[in-house]
Amino acid sequence: MYDKTVRRRRAVLGLLVASSLILLTVYFGESAGGGLHSVQRGVLDVVSPVQEGASRALKPVRDLFGWAGDTLDAKGQLKSVRKERDALRTELVDTQAKLRDASQLKSQELLNGEAGLNDNAPVRARVIAKDPNLWFDQVTIDKGTGSGVQRNQAVINGQGLVGRVTEVTGSTAIVTLITNHTTQIGGKVSDSGVQGLVGVEAGHPTELVLDDLSSKDVVTRGQIVVTAGTTSKVDRFPSPYPRNIPVGRVTSVDDPGTDDQRAHVAPFADLRRLDLVEVLTKRDSAAK
Amino acid sequence: MRVAVPQLVLRLTIIGVLVVLLQVSAITQIELFGTNADLVPLVIASVGLLAGSVPGACFGFFVGLFLDLALVQTVGLSSLVYVGIGYGAGRLREMRDPQGALVPLAVGAAATALATIGYSLMQFLLGVDAPVSFLLARDLLATILLNAIIATPVYAAVRRILLPALPEDPRRRRRRAYTTGGLSPLSRA
Numbered sequence: 001m002y003d004k005t006v007r008r009r010r011a012v013l014g015l016l017v018a019s020s021l022i023l024l025t026v027y028f029g030e031s032a033g034g035g036l037h038s039v040q041r042g043v044l045d046v047v048s049p050v051q052e053g054a055s056r057a058l059k060p061v062r063d064l065f066g067w068a069g070d071t072l073d074a075k076g077q078l079k080s081v082r083k084e085r086d087a088l089r090t091e092l093v094d095t096q097a098k099l100r101d102a103s104q105l106k107s108q109e110l111l112n113g114e115a116g117l118n119d120n121a122p123v124r125a126r127v128i129a130k131d132p133n134l135w136f137d138q139v140t141i142d143k144g145t146g147s148g149v150q151r152n153q154a155v156i157n158g159q160g161l162v163g164r165v166t167e168v169t170g171s172t173a174i175v176t177l178i179t180n181h182t183t184q185i186g187g188k189v190s191d192s193g194v195q196g197l198v199g200v201e202a203g204h205p206t207e208l209v210l211d212d213l214s215s216k217d218v219v220t221r222g223q224i225v226v227t228a229g230t231t232s233k234v235d236r237f238p239s240p241y242p243r244n245i246p247v248g249r250v251t252s253v254d255d256p257g258t259d260d261q262r263a264h265v266a267p268f269a270d271l272r273r274l275d276l277v278e279v280l281t282k283r284d285s286a287a288k
Numbered sequence: 289m290r291v292a293v294p295q296l297v298l299r300l301t302i303i304g305v306l307v308v309l310l311q312v313s314a315i316t317q318i319e320l321f322g323t324n325a326d327l328v329p330l331v332i333a334s335v336g337l338l339a340g341s342v343p344g345a346c347f348g349f350f351v352g353l354f355l356d357l358a359l360v361q362t363v364g365l366s367s368l369v370y371v372g373i374g375y376g377a378g379r380l381r382e383m384r385d386p387q388g389a390l391v392p393l394a395v396g397a398a399a400t401a402l403a404t405i406g407y408s409l410m411q412f413l414l415g416v417d418a419p420v421s422f423l424l425a426r427d428l429l430a431t432i433l434l435n436a437i438i439a440t441p442v443y444a445a446v447r448r449i450l451l452p453a454l455p456e457d458p459r460r461r462r463r464r465a466y467t468t469g470g471l472s473p474l475s476r477a
Contacts, residue, residue, distance in 0.1 A: 012342050016349045016371045023353070023364030028414075036363050043357040051313050051358070058314035065318040072321075 104276040107158025115244045120280035123147050127274045137180035139274055144171045148281040152240040157277045160246035160268035177271050186228035186239055187247055194219055195228050198247055208248055210263040219263045223250045295453040304351045307331045308358060323430040330439050332370050333399035334446035336377025348374030369406040373399045396439025400432045
């Protein structure tokens with residue numbers, strides 16, 4: 001009985017394997033129009049509508065799994081996309097910084113050319129620290145004596161006069177801004193040549209005043225004030241500021257036509273957003 | 289021992305047709321972990337485990353044949369591979385009769401491995417010029433893992449369909465007898 005069962009089992013297995021091999025051989029041996037191929041096409045004709053129906057019926061299930069799979073895939077992609085976004089953001093910030101630098105350098109070059117400051121051996125520097133208080137009157141730059149920076153040298157940016165160097169180390173320097181209450185600049189109105197002293201107005205740390213004017217001096221709103229280049233005729237006190245550096249524009253005049261007249265001047269340089277500046281390391285030979 | 293052969297054949301036919309249609313129409317279009325599940329070897333192995341080597345081999349042959357015909361691929365190729373899987377699973381049941389809960393999982397994973405590797409080997413032997421790459425190996429492994437995960441529920445479903453048509457299993461009869469209070473050796477004592 002056992003032998004019969006085993007023989008039967010082996011016979012069935014052999015028959016099935018042989019049938020498979022015969023099918024394979026026949027399928028390979030026959031042409032595209034052969035019997036097996038015809039049967040295959042017939043089965044396909046019968047099964048195709050069923051497959052189509054099943055495919056439609058099972059679409060919601062496929063969509064559900066597809067949604068789950070897409071969600072998993074999306075989660076996997078999220079990490080790499082975030083990394084890419086961070087890299088692009090860094091690149092964008094870098095590019096924007098370069099653009100800002102280029103714009104500042106361009107305006108600085110323009111000012112150097114117009115005011116003839118290239119003879120004053122300008123040294124480019126970047127502001128690395130700022131005074132955080134309300135009276136915002138000094139900044140630290142990244143150039144010091146190693147780059148030829150010395151005390152009392154004028155500092156400008158592309159917009160105009162910024163201040164002067166008051167402390168210096170080997171690699172950094174402190175720049176006291178023109179809005180500091182101790183600063184006095186020899187200034188003049190660029191078109192009329194009216195001269196006076198530019199200083200900060202008490203109580204208004206961001207506004208300058210052109211003072212020390214006579215009653216004959218005519219100063220009007222909108223005139224441009226530049227550095228005069230000298231405040232003293234004594235050689236021991238040379239002016240740190242070369243001539244014709246733009247300082248600001250007259251916004252109003254108090255008591256015009258009197259000896260007490262004072263012109264309010266809005267500085268050109270945006271002192272709260274300083275980035276690239278230039279230290280004029282060589283004095284103007286005429287400004288003494 | 290009663291054997292309801294026509295009923296078993298009918299149920300196997302229904303399972304075979306359904307699994308091929310389901311595989312072709314839906315499962316192949318559902319991608320999980322970058323690969324598709326393959327129900328066919330799992331169902332064939334389950335049939336072998338439940339019904340024995342001869343029904344398993346026959347079921348594998350005809351399901352393989354139907355699959356080859358429906359997918360318009362080389363006739364006889366899938367049959368040859370699936371005959372081995374059905375027969376092997378059936379022989380495992382006949383020789384060892386494993387009862388562990390993880391048996392369907394292990395047999396399912398082995399059946400999938402045999403099916404995918406066997407089918408690939410046959411394709412290479414028949415001259416399909418496909419390079420053996422890391423990608424292919426990774427896909428094979430992913431399919432085996434995915435099938436191992438779904439092997440137990442597939443086995444349970446096949447068992448549920450086939451059980452009424454299967455010959456009476458002495459061990460199952462014994463278990464049922466204990467729970468209903470009859471034929472227990474203790475009660476006889």
